[in-house]
Amino acid sequence: MPMIPQARKQPGQARSRHVVAAILEAAARILERDGYAGLTTNKAAELAGVSIGSLYQYFPNKQALVAALHSRHGEETLATAREALRLSDGLPWQAQLECLVSACLRLHLAAPGLHRVLEREWPQFDAPPEDNPLDAALQDCVAEWLAGGGLPAERAPRLLRMADSLIHGLALEDAPDEAELTRCVAAALAAYLTLPRQGPEIST
Amino acid sequence: MPMIPQARKQPGQARSRHVVAAILEAAARILERDGYAGLTTNKAAELAGVSIGSLYQYFPNKQALVAALHSRHGEETLATAREALRLSDGLPWQAQLECLVSACLRLHLAAPGLHRVLEREWPQFDAPPEDNPLDAALQDCVAEWLAGGGLPAERAPRLLRMADSLIHGLALEDAPDEAELTRCVAAALAAYLTLPRQGPEIST
Amino acid sequence: MPMIPQARKQPGQARSRHVVAAILEAAARILERDGYAGLTTNKAAELAGVSIGSLYQYFPNKQALVAALHSRHGEETLATAREALRLSDGLPWQAQLECLVSACLRLHLAAPGLHRVLEREWPQFDAPPEDNPLDAALQDCVAEWLAGGGLPAERAPRLLRMADSLIHGLALEDAPDEAELTRCVAAALAAYLTLPRQGPEIST
Amino acid sequence: MPMIPQARKQPGQARSRHVVAAILEAAARILERDGYAGLTTNKAAELAGVSIGSLYQYFPNKQALVAALHSRHGEETLATAREALRLSDGLPWQAQLECLVSACLRLHLAAPGLHRVLEREWPQFDAPPEDNPLDAALQDCVAEWLAGGGLPAERAPRLLRMADSLIHGLALEDAPDEAELTRCVAAALAAYLTLPRQGPEIST
DNA sequence: AATGAATGAGGCTTCATTCAT
DNA sequence: TATGAATGAAGCCTCATTCAT
Numbered sequence: 025m026p027m028i029p030q031a032r033k034q035p036g037q038a039r040s041r042h043v044v045a046a047i048l049e050a051a052a053r054i055l056e057r058d059g060y061a062g063l064t065t066n067k068a069a070e071l072a073g074v075s076i077g078s079l080y081q082y083f084p085n086k087q088a089l090v091a092a093l094h095s096r097h098g099e100e101t102l103a104t105a106r107e108a109l110r111l112s113d114g115l116p117w118q119a120q121l122e123c124l125v126s127a128c129l130r131l132h133l134a135a136p137g138l139h140r141v142l143e144r145e146w147p148q149f150d151a152p153p154e155d156n157p158l159d160a161a162l163q164d165c166v167a168e169w170l171a172g173g174g175l176p177a178e179r180a181p182r183l184l185r186m187a188d189s190l191i192h193g194l195a196l197e198d199a200p201d202e203a204e205l206t207r208c209v210a211a212a213l214a215a216y217l218t219l220p221r222q223g224p225e226i227s228t
Numbered sequence: 229m230p231m232i233p234q235a236r237k238q239p240g241q242a243r244s245r246h247v248v249a250a251i252l253e254a255a256a257r258i259l260e261r262d263g264y265a266g267l268t269t270n271k272a273a274e275l276a277g278v279s280i281g282s283l284y285q286y287f288p289n290k291q292a293l294v295a296a297l298h299s300r301h302g303e304e305t306l307a308t309a310r311e312a313l314r315l316s317d318g319l320p321w322q323a324q325l326e327c328l329v330s331a332c333l334r335l336h337l338a339a340p341g342l343h344r345v346l347e348r349e350w351p352q353f354d355a356p357p358e359d360n361p362l363d364a365a366l367q368d369c370v371a372e373w374l375a376g377g378g379l380p381a382e383r384a385p386r387l388l389r390m391a392d393s394l395i396h397g398l399a400l401e402d403a404p405d406e407a408e409l410t411r412c413v414a415a416a417l418a419a420y421l422t423l424p425r426q427g428p429e430i431s432t
Numbered sequence: 433m434p435m436i437p438q439a440r441k442q443p444g445q446a447r448s449r450h451v452v453a454a455i456l457e458a459a460a461r462i463l464e465r466d467g468y469a470g471l472t473t474n475k476a477a478e479l480a481g482v483s484i485g486s487l488y489q490y491f492p493n494k495q496a497l498v499a500a501l502h503s504r505h506g507e508e509t510l511a512t513a514r515e516a517l518r519l520s521d522g523l524p525w526q527a528q529l530e531c532l533v534s535a536c537l538r539l540h541l542a543a544p545g546l547h548r549v550l551e552r553e554w555p556q557f558d559a560p561p562e563d564n565p566l567d568a569a570l571q572d573c574v575a576e577w578l579a580g581g582g583l584p585a586e587r588a589p590r591l592l593r594m595a596d597s598l599i600h601g602l603a604l605e606d607a608p609d610e611a612e613l614t615r616c617v618a619a620a621l622a623a624y625l626t627l628p629r630q631g632p633e634i635s636t
Numbered sequence: 637m638p639m640i641p642q643a644r645k646q647p648g649q650a651r652s653r654h655v656v657a658a659i660l661e662a663a664a665r666i667l668e669r670d671g672y673a674g675l676t677t678n679k680a681a682e683l684a685g686v687s688i689g690s691l692y693q694y695f696p697n698k699q700a701l702v703a704a705l706h707s708r709h710g711e712e713t714l715a716t717a718r719e720a721l722r723l724s725d726g727l728p729w730q731a732q733l734e735c736l737v738s739a740c741l742r743l744h745l746a747a748p749g750l751h752r753v754l755e756r757e758w759p760q761f762d763a764p765p766e767d768n769p770l771d772a773a774l775q776d777c778v779a780e781w782l783a784g785g786g787l788p789a790e791r792a793p794r795l796l797r798m799a800d801s802l803i804h805g806l807a808l809e810d811a812p813d814e815a816e817l818t819r820c821v822a823a824a825l826a827a828y829l830t831l832p833r834q835g836p837e838i839s840t
Numbered sequence: 841a842a843t844g845a846a847t848g849a850g851g852c853t854t855c856a857t858t859c860a861t
Numbered sequence: 862t863a864t865g866a867a868t869g870a871a872g873c874c875t876c877a878t879t880c881a882t
Contacts, residue, residue: 064875065877066877069844074842075842076843076844077841077844077879077880080879081841085878086876086877140348144349182401185397185398186394189394190394193389193392193393194386194390194393212390212394212416212419212420213416214419215415215416215418215419216412216416219412219415268850268851269853270851270852279867279868279869281853281867281868290851290852472854472856474855474856475855482863483865484857485858485859485863485864486862488857488858494857548756552752552756553672553756553757594802594824597801597802597806598802598805601798602794602798602801605797615831619828620802620824620825620827621824622827623827624823624824627819627823652845655845655846677872677873687846688848688873688874689847689848689874689875692874696874
């Protein structure tokens with residue numbers, strides 16, 4: 025149970041890659057619609073238009089299927105973050121933060137249910153805390169950016185955790201307004217970043 | 229599926245109350261350890277030391293069991309919030325906010341896994357969001373406090389959502405430091421509360 | 433399983449008799465409404481307004497409960513038949529047959545579902561074929577009547593079986609008309625009674 | 637509950653058809669022996685020599701399994717009736733009626749318990765009575781035959797109900813004699829068919 | 841490689857029956 | 862004697878996974 029298996033084979037042929045993509049897409053759609061409990065390997069295979077046997081050809085079990093989606097989500101997030109920082113290069117850090125948040129928010133608003141499942145319902149996210157290479161890369165990326173702006177780079181991990189939480193929590197609002205949410209999240213994160221190093225508690 | 233059943237019979241005798249408490253306690257422990265999917269009615273009954281039939285005497289189905297825990301969590305949260313505001317009455321609002329966050333954080337640090345399940349994994353999203361009387365009461369409570377402090381009371385719903393997200397997200401940290409997390413969360417929420425009414429996106 | 437237990441105790445007190453009657457009445461109503469599968473001892477006890485424990489005080493198990501209803505039905509049928517024959521004494525046998533059929537039909541139209549269950553769905557009716565004393569008494573009664581009218585008394589068993597089948601089958605019609613059904617059933621039974629002793633088949 | 641599900645997938649391959657046949661055969665045997673309540677999906681699968689999963693591959697639930705048997709019985713009855721009428725074409729209607737009854741009786745004597753369950757215990761009474769296409773076809777077939785013989789075709793529905801009742805009732809006799817029973821049933825039905833249109837109740 | 845029929849452990853739930861109070 | 866909470870065997874059904882074709 026604790027092992028998170030990888031895809032059984034690297035899709036070498038174009039057809040294989042297409043099948044894998046179809047399966048992942050189908051699984052994502054079901055996850056978005058019905059949650060983790062509503063996803064069955066048979067439903068995913070059917071929606072993907074392949075046989076259940078073919079699904080198991082590429083994914084050794086159901087967990088691997090969701091793990092692949094999780095991984096894909098990590099890649100998208102990393103790419104989005106890098107792109108946002110690149111495009112906003114030169115702007116004040118607050119503006120860059122807004123860009124970052126806005127980009128991530130857009131990513132999640134496209135499929136809030138899916139991301140909620142991947143981030144919260146997916147039972148394996150406690151297994152590898154930070155040794156997930158994608159998470160690590162994202163942390164490095166953000167830490168580097170913080171350092172470049174004179175901000176405390178060691179706050180990158182928690183900053184990401186806070187961003188994640190806020191984005192997922194607010195993306196589930198009834199009628200989410202991207203611009204407004206961006207301001208809220210960015211403001212909250214900025215406040216964290218500018219918190220004095222280890223200010224003594226006033227009371228106690 | 230959309231029905232949210234209630235307990236099948238109110239525990240009248242002392243024995244009954246004890247059985248119900250044991251079942252809830254067992255369910256909470258399993259939920260904490262194995263997540264929603266890992267909770268089975270038979271496991272809960274066994275861990276509670278009662279027969280499966282007894283479980284169904286008090287809870288018409290598995291959902292009702294989790295719903296009861298959810299409800300209990302809501303009550304605890306509401307009581308905690310009220311108590312924190314009462315105790316900190318007269319302090320500046322920032323200090324009150326810290327008290328509030330600190331109290332809620334303490335509540336969640338006691339069983340972070342359980343609360344993650346109850347708040348995020350528990351598929352109650354089909355139920356009307358705010359007609360949960362406990363949530364509504366909590367919102368009212370916070371809105372009243374905000375109004376009393378000259379803060380925008382209409383931000384109570386989102387404030388609570390943000391608090392929730394941050395607390396649950398950060399409570400899962402490896403070695404959470406309550407005091408430190410409190411400062412982070414409070415700062416983030418304070419920043420949201422003091423955001424200008426509808427500031428233009430251009431300005432910092 | 434093959435044993436058909438009797439009521440555990442003879443109701444001596446008035447209260448006991450009342451409780452037993454209430455339980456039987458409740459069971460009959462549920463049987464009528466929901467069929468054999470829909471009858472549960474707990475439902476019967478609740479509808480009767482007594483505790484499940486009390487039900488088992490008077491009926492050792494569920495089968496005994498239904499057996500009691502079955503027995504009661506047999507008694508009613510026997511009484512009805514005797515009464516019909518008595519009242520029609522002196523009339524030609526065809527008229528008496530109509531009286532008999534009419535009386536039985538009326539009995540069944542009052543609660544067709546219940547009687548269907550008791551006669552067809554009740555799994556024990558294959559166990560004692562004719563050693564049921566009530567059935568035997570009914571057969572004797574009818575045989576005697578047949579003999580008195582110069583009709584073949586040895587056909588009583590099959591006559592009763594045919595009457596039973598027809599009455600139960602036709603009582604389930606959508607809008608049963610008692611008078612019309614009586615004529616149909618009586619005509620059919622009369623035809624059987626007047627069938628030549630062992631007439632050679634015309635063909636073959 | 638009111639849904640009357642169909643087979644989940646039509647047996648396409650030879651293997652599938654064999655499995656379906658084995659399941660139906662096993663279910664029929666259990667139904668015959670133990671009645672509806674005694675039939676369990678697991679017992680049927682085991683007796684059929686297939687896994688419980690395979691049973692549910694072809695029958696979405698227990699009801700569908702029995703419905704399939706019911707349907708099969710309807711088809712057999714219809715075919716038998718048509719064949720009997722065809723073979724006896726040209727004979728006087730009384731002889732044809734005997735052929736009809738004889739053929740149906742033979743059908744039911746092969747497995748009287750099964751047919752009793754299918755016709756009487758099977759709780760299909762909520763389904764519209766005559767929109768079962770097989771029943772309707774049988775009625776049409778008989779009505780047409782009656783009309784051709786100068787008999788009241790509008791009596792076909794009740795005639796069938798009476799035939800059904802009598803056949804099922806008498807097929808359960810201890811040592812049924814087909815020829816004898818045929819004469820009894822045919823005589824009874826003939827009497828119904830020749831009943832005067834709406835004769836006054838007073839006359840004999 | 842692809843297919844999809846087959847498998848069977850295991851989950852949820854019911855209900856006849858018992859027994860402590 | 863009455864009560865009703867407690868019991869647990871047993872039934873229905875799902876779904877991850879395998880394997881013969």
